[in-house]
Amino acid sequence: MSGARGGPVAPGLAALQHAFAAWLRSDHAAVPPPLRAVVRPHGADQAERLAIYRRSSRHAQRQALAAAYPVIAALLGAELFQALCEDHLRVPGSRAGDLHCLGEGFCDTLRAEAACAGLDFLPEVARLEWLVHRSFFAADQTSAVALDPGVIAPHELPRLRPILAPGLALLACATPAGRIWRAHQPDSPERLADIDPAAGPEWLAVRRVAAGVCLDSLSAQEFALLEALERGLTLAQALDALNAPAPPLAAWLPRWLQSGLVLGLTLADG
Amino acid sequence: MTRLPPRAGIGVRAAHYQDVLSSTVEPAWYEVHSENFFAAGGPAWRLLDRLAERAPLSLHGVGLALGSADPLDREHLERLARLVEHFQPAQVSEHLCWGHAAGWHSNELLPMPYTEEAVEHLARRIRAVQERLGRRILVENVACYLRYSHDTLSEWDFVRAVCERADCGLLLDVANIHVNARNHGFDARDFLVGVPAGRVAEIHLAGHQVQDWGLIDTHDGPVAAAVWELYAAALAHCGPVATLVEWDHALPEFGVLLAEGARADALLARTGAGA
Numbered sequence: 428m429s430g431a432r433g434g435p436v437a438p439g440l441a442a443l444q445h446a447f448a449a450w451l452r453s454d455h456a457a458v459p460p461p462l463r464a465v466v467r468p469h470g471a472d473q474a475e476r477l478a479i480y481r482r483s484s485r486h487a488q489r490q491a492l493a494a495a496y497p498v499i500a501a502l503l504g505a506e507l508f509q510a511l512c513e514d515h516l517r518v519p520g521s522r523a524g525d526l527h528c529l530g531e532g533f534c535d536t537l538r539a540e541a542a543c544a545g546l547d548f549l550p551e552v553a554r555l556e557w558l559v560h561r562s563f564f565a566a567d568q569t570s571a572v573a574l575d576p577g578v579i580a581p582h583e584l585p586r587l588r589p590i591l592a593p594g595l596a597l598l599a600c601a602t603p604a605g606r607i608w609r610a611h612q613p614d615s616p617e618r619l620a621d622i623d624p625a626a627g628p629e630w631l632a633v634r635r636v637a638a639g640v641c642l643d644s645l646s647a648q649e650f651a652l653l654e655a656l657e658r659g660l661t662l663a664q665a666l667d668a669l670n671a672p673a674p675p676l677a678a679w680l681p682r683w684l685q686s687g688l689v690l691g692l693t694l695a696d697g
Numbered sequence: 698m699t700r701l702p703p704r705a706g707i708g709v710r711a712a713h714y715q716d717v718l719s720s721t722v723e724p725a726w727y728e729v730h731s732e733n734f735f736a737a738g739g740p741a742w743r744l745l746d747r748l749a750e751r752a753p754l755s756l757h758g759v760g761l762a763l764g765s766a767d768p769l770d771r772e773h774l775e776r777l778a779r780l781v782e783h784f785q786p787a788q789v790s791e792h793l794c795w796g797h798a799a800g801w802h803s804n805e806l807l808p809m810p811y812t813e814e815a816v817e818h819l820a821r822r823i824r825a826v827q828e829r830l831g832r833r834i835l836v837e838n839v840a841c842y843l844r845y846s847h848d849t850l851s852e853w854d855f856v857r858a859v860c861e862r863a864d865c866g867l868l869l870d871v872a873n874i875h876v877n878a879r880n881h882g883f884d885a886r887d888f889l890v891g892v893p894a895g896r897v898a899e900i901h902l903a904g905h906q907v908q909d910w911g912l913i914d915t916h917d918g919p920v921a922a923a924v925w926e927l928y929a930a931a932l933a934h935c936g937p938v939a940t941l942v943e944w945d946h947a948l949p950e951f952g953v954l955l956a957e958g959a960r961a962d963a964l965l966a967r968t969g970a971g972a
Contacts, residue, residue: 438847440814441766441798447807448798465810467844472910476843479913484805491804521802524760524773525732529804567738593738635739 438465451481452520488516491526495560496533498611499553511536527564530557548602548624555604558633562594562640573691585663589656589689594635597654602627605642636687643688648674661695700898701726701753701787701939703965705958708941714744716951724752728941731758735776745784753787762796763822764809774829781830788899790835790868808841811848811855820862835898837868840876840914852877853891860896870901871928873914880911885927894935902928903943917946920957932968
């Protein structure tokens with residue numbers, strides 16, 4: 428690429444960055460002409476110097492995926508995990524400057540991988556790991572003030588709404604993904620060898636606690652009620668939405684409050 | 698501009714959280730990577746609350762990609778603004794680089810061309826960030842392994858022009874000056890002389906690796922002797938400035954980091970006494 432006087436033509440900032448980014452994202456060793464024209468030759472080192480950026484970018488991104496998916500990494504082994512990381516970094520690739528956001532949809536990368544075919548628990552464990560990861564980085568629950576249960580008037584009961592734990596995420600699994608995840612946690616009594624991967628289903632709640640993130644196992648009915656509450660329904664509306672025999676709320680609510688799954692009760696507007 | 702005390706700070710990395718909290722060494726200030734605390738609560742903010750009770754904070758961002766030609770990542774900026782508003786740090790900094798294009802993020806500090814267009818683009822973006830945050834930020838010169846054939850400015854002229862047009866501060870990475878001087882064949886002292894000394898509000902030092910063709914800024918070892926020498930020259934030019942020894946990979950015992958900081962403190966004290 429040269430100008431009227433034989434000097435280099437200055438590409439616009441956007442054109443330069445798009446060409447550079449496209450090469451970084453690709454696996455091509457050869458530097459394409461538009462990029463070759465704007466990067467100084469540096470002796471014979473042009474491609475090598477560009478490759479420093481590709482290696483550094485990929486390294487940081489692989490490290491971020493490994494940090495978000497330690498259980499999947501352990502289940503797959505280093506070689507296959509690295510191969511799947513490369514697939515994920517190609518499509519969809521990183522979509523944010525914050526590396527903690529990298530890894531959403533890794534379960535879909537697993538589903539598309541032939542070596543994972545028939546291992547239905549893998550995408551579900553991956554989805555669970557992503558929810559654990561995001562729960563850690565979720566905002567605190569600060570929007571509502573818990574009521575003193577002793578001052579709730581009878582006419583306010585229809586407006587009662589539980590304040591759910593920060594970072595709460597619900598996941599229904601067809602496989603024992605939760606047990607598999609627990610088997611990889613320090614000091615867990617769960618043993619991987621004891622788990623039948625064809626067992627299931629499981630209904631899980633991920634939430635943040637003081638020291639990090641914890642996982643609760645729920646009944647199908649509990650899960651359905653919490654899912655309705657997570658959508659913003661009041662307790663009364665959620666119970667109606669269940670369309671099922673009255674659940675044992677008198678047993679569940681104290682347990683949820685004690686465990687921290689529910690932080691307290693508040694009143695919906697209106 | 699609020700300034701950090703002109704002493705060595707402590708770079709807080711996850712592997713050292715407990716060491717930092719239990720250390721009996723009185724901290725002058727702490728630096729953390731902003732993106733590690735975007736959570737808006739939970740364990741990360743509780744840790745930062747504890748640090749903020751003990752010493753001033755410097756929030757150092759690595760992901761805003763100020764120089765990207767694509768639109769500014771407003772979501773990223775809003776998360777940074779929330780963090781800044783909550784903790785009111787003494788300083789907020791980012792890098793003079795680009796990082797994303799066409800929606801794809803490299804998560805890497807990629808080199809800007811040293812051109813008038815790039816100066817204007819960066820200055821505009823930095824002003825937008827400063828407007829949103831309601832404060833002046835610092836921008837850091839980055840390590841660079843290649844140059845563009847259409848550069849029209851020296852790196853120091855580029856850095857100075859951006860700082861002046863954006864009216865922002867400078868986080869002077871002395872190790873990066875050393876690395877770039879070796880990689881691109883200029884005299885590091887020319888860079889120092891070209892730096893707008895009054896805008897330098899923080900200095901970074903770090904270790905690098907030697908390659909056949911030049912140096913790579915790796916943050917995985919002690920600061921090299923040549924960088925300490927350049928640091929002394931930088932202090933002579935800028936006066937005593939808050940300094941951080943960055944060590945992000947192959948982390949040593951916490952005491953080793955403190956010892957590197959003490960070495961910077963000794964040079965700072967000497968500069969202060971002579972000022």
